[in-house]
Amino acid sequence: MRRAKHFAHHGGLTRRGKRLLAGVTFDFTGEHVLVTGASSGIGEAVAAGFAEAGASLTILAENERIHAAAERISAIAANPV
Numbered sequence: 001m002r003r004a005k006h007f008a009h010h011g012g013l014t015r016r017g018k019r020l021l022a023g024v025t026f027d028f029t030g031e032h033v034l035v036t037g038a039s040s041g042i043g044e045a046v047a048a049g050f051a052e053a054g055a056s057l058t059i060l061a062e063n064e065r066i067h068a069a070a071e072r073i074s075a076i077a078a079n080p081v
Contacts, residue, residue, distance in 0.1 A: 028055035029078075039065035044073070051077035 026049075033050045037043030039061035047059050047069070056079040059070060074081045 026053040028053040031055045032058070034058045034060070036060045038073075039063055039069045044069050047073050047081075048076060051079075051081065054078050057081050 028050055031054075033047075033055045035043055035047040035050065035057060036059075038047040038059035043059075043061070047057055051057055051073050057073065057077065059066060059073065059081060061069070070081045
């Protein structure tokens with residue numbers, strides 16, 4: 001727990017749905033990113049983060065939930081997913 005508090009205090013890792021890198025921005029405009037396991041959880045969050053940063057995405061998963069995830073991510077993406 002001490003380590004988590006240290007990172008949170010310095011703008012790094014946080015808990016309970018807060019941004020992992022508060023105040024840090026990334027620009028992936030013009031880049032293409034492949035994210036596996038993107039139908040839910042960490043994979044979907046990573047894909048959404050890249051989408052917000054301007055990357056074009058290819059997302060993969062082994063289940064049918066990928067279609068719903070693609071719609072959610074496309075809603076925030078600059079480029080269609």
